[in-house]
Each structure stands twice: as C-alpha cells, then as structure tokens.
Amino acid sequence: xxxxxxxxxxxxxxxxxxxxxxxxxxxxxxxxxxxxxxxxxxxxxxxxxxxxxxxxxxxxxxxxxxxxxxxxxxxxxxxxxxxxxxxxxxxxxxxxxxxxxxxxxxxxxxxxxxxxxxxxxxxxxxxxxxxxxxxxxxxxxxxxxxxxxxxxxxxxxxxxxxxx
Numbered sequence: 001x002x003x004x005x006x007x008x009x010x011x012x013x014x015x016x017x018x019x020x021x022x023x024x025x026x027x028x029x030x031x032x033x034x035x036x037x038x039x040x041x042x043x044x045x046x047x048x049x050x051x052x053x054x055x056x057x058x059x060x061x062x063x064x065x066x067x068x069x070x071x072x073x074x075x076x077x078x079x080x081x082x083x084x085x086x087x088x089x090x091x092x093x094x095x096x097x098x099x100x101x102x103x104x105x106x107x108x109x110x111x112x113x114x115x116x117x118x119x120x121x122x123x124x125x126x127x128x129x130x131x132x133x134x135x136x137x138x139x140x141x142x143x144x145x146x147x148x149x150x151x152x153x154x155x156x157x158x159x160x161x162x163x164x
Contacts, residue, residue, distance in 0.1 A: 024091055
C-alpha cells in the first residue's frame with residue numbers, strides 16, 4: 001500500500017515536471033516571437049487546458065479517479081523542482097536555438113526573395129508595360145478624336161462664337 005502511494009507520488013512529481021516544461025514552452029514562445037495580446041490570451045487558455053488534461057488523465061489512469069492530497073503535493077513539488085533545477089537552462093538554450101534558426105531561415109528567405117523579386121519585376125515589365133503603352137495611346141487617340149469632333153461640330157462653333 002505504501003509502495004503504491006510512493007509510486008503514485010512519484011508519478012505526480014513527474015506530472016509537475018511536465019507542467020513546468022509546458023509552462024516554459026509557452027515562455028520560450030513569448031520570448032522568441034512577439035505576439036499580440038489576443039494570441040497571449042489564447043496561449044494562456046491552451047496552457048490551462050493542457051495542464052488540466054494532463055492532471056485529470058493522470059488521476060484517472062493511475063489513481064482510478066481518486067483525488068488525494070499527496071497528488072497535489074507531488075505536482076507542486078515537481079513544478080518547484082523543475083523551476084529551480086531546469087527552467088533557466090532550458091529557456092536559455094531553447095531561445096538561443098530559436099534565434100539561430102530564425103537567423104538561418106531569415107537569411108534563406110532573403111536569399112530566395114531576391115530572385116523572386118527579380119522575376120516579379122520582369123513579369124511586370126513584360127505584362128504591364130505593353131498594357132500601359134496601349135492605354136496611353138488609346139487615350140491620345142480619343143483626345144484627338146474628341147478635339148476633331150468639337151472643331152467639326154457646327155453647334156459648338158456657334159456656341160463658341162456667341163460666348164466670344
């Protein structure tokens with residue numbers, strides 16, 4: 001009986017370690033990526049849902065749904081152990097790894113963006129220059145035609161003489 005409870009206590013200490021790790025994952029994401037407030041709220045809700053799911057799953061699977069004081073004590077001890085022993089190292093290492101990946105992928109993205117912008121400018125020149133050339137010439141033709149119509153229209157000529 002006591003060995004069973006010690007085993008359960010150890011399982012819930014491990015649960016506390018997992019919850020601490022989950023908490024650090026969200027902290028690492030917040031440090032590495034700037035997000036809006038609404039995203040932060042959604043992350044908080046996800047954290048609490050996942051934490052609740054971990055605890056409830058463990059309680060039902062390992063302790064047949066019985067809630068005991070030592071369960072919560074084990075979770076708290078696990079979280080404290082994780083925060084004091086592992087948290088700072090995991091955060092520093094993870095943030096540095098994410099910075100390295102961001103730099104690598106940022107450079108790759110910039111390198112790939114140069115040919116894409118060149119292709120985009122070339123397509124604009126090929127497609128839009130002739131179209132703009134045609135529209136400009138059509139406008140010129142219409143303005144010439146409208147001037148001829150104004151000059152040849154006898155009503156316009158009479159009105160123009162009256163106005164003068």
